[in-house]
Amino acid sequence: MNKVELIELIAVGADIPDTVAKLALESIVYRIVEAVSANxxxxxxxxxxxxxxxxxxxxxxxxxxxxxxxxxxxxxxxxxxxxxxxxxxxxx
The missing domain is CATH 4.10.520.10 (IHF-like DNA-binding proteins)
Known part of the structure; x- marks a missing residue:
């Protein structure tokens, strides 16, 4: 599964537009990277x-x-x- 497929599954599962699902996923990934970088x-x-x-x-x-x-x-x-x-x- 790649990022596009994951976004589509999130959008369908949460009944939200793909653009909102993409923003949510990108925000989650960004926050995880930010936190782990800060140990x-x-x-x-x-x-x-x-x-x-x-x-x-x-x-x-x-x-x-x-x-x-x-x-x-x-x-x-x-x-x-x-x-x-x-x-x-x-x-x-």
């Missing part, structure tokens, strides 16, 4: 939690040349599915 955990019941994850610096290897490469520390995004979400996935 806040975003918990959505029935779906899961979005959180910032720190990765320490490490030495990696270039697969084509075999040379060692220093990979700097960085922040990433983690998602932990809720138990309800996991149950639904396992029963389908």
């Amino acid at each position: 806040e955990v975003v918990q959505i019941g029935g779906l899961g939690s979005f959180l910032q994850v720190s990765r320490s610096a490490r030495v990696g290897r270039n697969p084509s040349t075999g040379l060692s490469v220093q990979i700097p520390a960085m922040k990433s995004v983690g998602f932990r599915a809720s138990s309800a979400f996991k149950r639904q996935v396992n029963h389908s």
Whole structure:
């Protein structure tokens, strides 16, 4: 499913125009990104939690040349599915 298909499903499910569904989805995504960037955990019941994850610096290897490469520390995004979400996935 892509963004356009999700917007259509939201519009049908909420009985609202596509333009309103698009604005709602874009607002939700923006707020999640904003909160996780500020190191806040975003918990959505029935779906899961979005959180910032720190990765320490490490030495990696270039697969084509075999040379060692220093990979700097960085922040990433983690998602932990809720138990309800996991149950639904396992029963389908």
